[in-house]
Amino acid sequence: MxxxxxxxxxxxxxxxxxxxxxxxxxxxxxxxxxxxxxxxxxxxxxxxxxxxxxxxxxxxxxxxxxxxxxxxxxxxxxxxxxxxxxxxxxxxxxxxxxxxxxxxxxxxxxxxxxxxxxxxxxxxxxxxxxxxxxxxxGSTSSPNSSNGNGNSTGASVNTTSVRPLTRLSVTGRRLAGDGFTSRLFWQGGDNHIRTSKYTSTGGQWSRPLVFSGLDAKPGTPIPATIYLLFPQFEVYYLDSKNTFRGINFGEDETAPKTDSIETDRAAFTIDDGTQMSAYWPYIIYQNPNSTFHRQVFDSRGMGYFNDTMQGWFDTDVVPLGDNRTGIAVVPTVKAYKGPYAAGIAYRDQDGRLSVFSFGGDDTGISWDTGSPNIPIPARTSIAAIAVGRPNSNSTNTWILYQDANNKIQCVYQDDANGWKGPQEVGDADAGTDIACLTETVLDEPEQVLLSEQTDMRRCYYQYNGAIQEKRLTSSTWIDGDTIPTQ
Known part of the structure; x- marks a missing residue:
């Protein structure tokens, strides 16, 4: 030395x-x-x-x-x-x-x-x-420090706190009896992926669990979902070479395991800058030619992810998104079982917020009235909530994005009369990511029906550097918790 x-x-x-x-x-x-x-x-x-x-x-x-x-x-x-x-x-x-x-x-x-x-x-x-x-x-200054989009900032960062403009994701499930549990995922100033657990019965967030052994690239997407059979959290990210990676861990485990998408599949890379979204059994991201790619866990077949186009609502009409558009994927039916009817929200090549359904014969029940069709900024983050609609197999859906004035806006469909809004949710840091919580359901453990309860209608984004929670009451967005990140 x-x-x-x-x-x-x-x-x-x-x-x-x-x-x-x-x-x-x-x-x-x-x-x-x-x-x-x-x-x-x-x-x-x-x-x-x-x-x-x-x-x-x-x-x-x-x-x-x-x-x-x-x-x-x-x-x-x-x-x-x-x-x-x-x-x-x-x-x-x-x-x-x-x-x-x-x-x-x-x-x-x-x-x-x-x-x-x-x-x-x-x-x-x-x-x-x-x-x-x-x-x-706990602070360092480096010319290689990056913001959430991977751009160099040269600013000092607190290595134990939340990364500015980190990608976010949240997933959760109902608990037996009453209440729910959820986990929020983000990246720290040291680029380690972190997660905190929330249980509605206790009403508090846990101290963050840090996955320090992962080679997560700065600003990586962090799509996360739950495989309910165990249950087991599934978390995906990109490494420093843009190779797609995955880990999983049980409800109370602290040491993640390598996911089968790595062990049962040849390594593959994702286009740099694409956003990703996950809801079991889907992971959605964008191809270099602006089409959307879908990884699907085939639980009734080989038991691992495949990347075939089979199962899109119309295989001849695969949507084209704007370059590096935000992506959100949620169920489009209340009885969510194979072939798992779902849909994505994204920005189309005309610069408008659009939706696209896929997955089965009953696809599109809640989205059959067309797209929101409103202009949104390029590369804005997009997130969505789905809740069961009363007296129907449809879902009510809220889609969030950030407008040109850095405010979070929402368009929604809460009945059969089409899309409404925008409705203002709140102020946010410019370029923030957005994550929204939709209850995970799956037919394997007979948890098929998406609940009509509204207590899980929660979204997360950065405001003044912190991760802010917003909760949707009957018709109004209110401040929730400021998430502890240390």
């Missing part, structure tokens, strides 16, 4: 005199160092002081200098020591006065050089100590 440079041996632009040069002895009679009125007394090496803070004379040092480590006396009595003063100096004659001024000039030049060298050494040590202090405080 290479050692740091020794600034005592080398200082850019300055060179120390070789050891064979004459050694300078500081004497009380020499007007050096120069004192400035109002500053602290200027010390000699042996702790004496020539001038005081107000600029007047002070007491001389107990000895006058050193040669090879030995104390030496001046060759003649000093003016201060003899008590002669300025007059004695004047009587010394012009030759002595000329020598004195030459010596003063030499000493002043040496002082400037020594002061610069010492200042450089002290400054280097001070800078090093400052860097260590920044590390110990």
């Amino acid at each position: 290479s050692l740091p440079p020794n600034h005592r041996d080398s200082q850019p632009g300055l060179e120390l005199a070789p050891s064979s040069d004459p050694e300078v002895l500081y004497r009380p009679s020499d007007p050096y160092p120069i004192a400035v009125p109002g500053q602290a007394p200027v010390p000699y090496p042996n702790e004496g002081s020539l001038y005081t803070a107000d600029g007047s004379y002070g007491s001389p040092p107990s000895s006058y200098g050193y040669t090879n480590g030995e104390k030496v006396l001046p060759p003649y009595p000093s003016a201060l020591e003899s008590g002669v003063g300025a007059e004695a100096g004047a009587a010394a004659g012009p030759g002595s006065r000329k020598k004195l001024w030459i010596m003063i000039g030499v000493l002043a030049a040496v002082a400037v050089i020594i002061g610069a060298v010492v200042g450089g050494v002290v400054g280097s040590k001070s800078s090093a100590n400052g860097a260590k202090a920044a590390e110990s405080s």
Whole structure:
């Protein structure tokens, strides 16, 4: 391991005199160092002081200098020591006065050089100590720091807190009896993926669980869902090479396992910059040609993910999204069972919020009145909530996005009369991601019906750097928790 440079041996632009040069002895009679009125007394090496803070004379040092480590006396009595003063100096004659001024000039030049060298050494040590202090405080400054879109910011980040403009996802399920549990996922300033658990019966968020062993790229999408059979959380991300990766872990487990999408499939990469969304058994992302790609877990077949197009509502009409559009996927039927009718919300190539259904013969029941068809900004995040509609096999759907004024807006369909809105949800940080909670249902454990209850209508986005929760009451969005991220 290479050692740091020794600034005592080398200082850019300055060179120390070789050891064979004459050694300078500081004497009380020499007007050096120069004192400035109002500053602290200027010390000699042996702790004496020539001038005081107000600029007047002070007491001389107990000895006058050193040669090879030995104390030496001046060759003649000093003016201060003899008590002669300025007059004695004047009587010394012009030759002595000329020598004195030459010596003063030499000493002043040496002082400037020594002061610069010492200042450089002290400054280097001070800078090093400052860097260590920044590390110990949990903050680092790096030119490679990135925002949520992977762009370089050069700003300091708190490595234990939430990453600015992190991607977000949330998933949850109903509990036996009453209540629900959910998990929110985000990326920290150190780029480690984190998750906190919420249980409605306790009403509090857990301390974050940190997955420090993952090679998650800065700003990676983090789609997450639940496989209810166990139950088991499924989390997906991109590594530093944009390779698709997955982990899973049980309800109370803290150590994730590699998911079968890695072990049973050849490695594959995702187009850089695409957003992703997941709702069991689907993971949706965008292809380089702007079509949407669907990974499906075939639980009734081979038991692993496949990437075939079979099962789209109309295989001849696969939607085209705007480049790097936001994506949300939710159920479109209340009785959610194979072939799992679902749909995606996205920005189309005309810049409008659109929806597209897929999955089975009953696809499109809740979305058969067309798309919201309103203009939304490019690359804005999109998230959605689905809740069972009373007296119907349809769902009520709320789709959230961020407008050009950085406000979160919502369009919704809560009856058979089509899409409504926009409705303002709240202020947010520019470029924030958005995640919304939809209850996970699946027919394997006979949890088929999407509930009509509204207590899980919750969304998350960043505001003033923190992750803010918003809850939808009967008709109004209200502030929920500010999520603890440390």
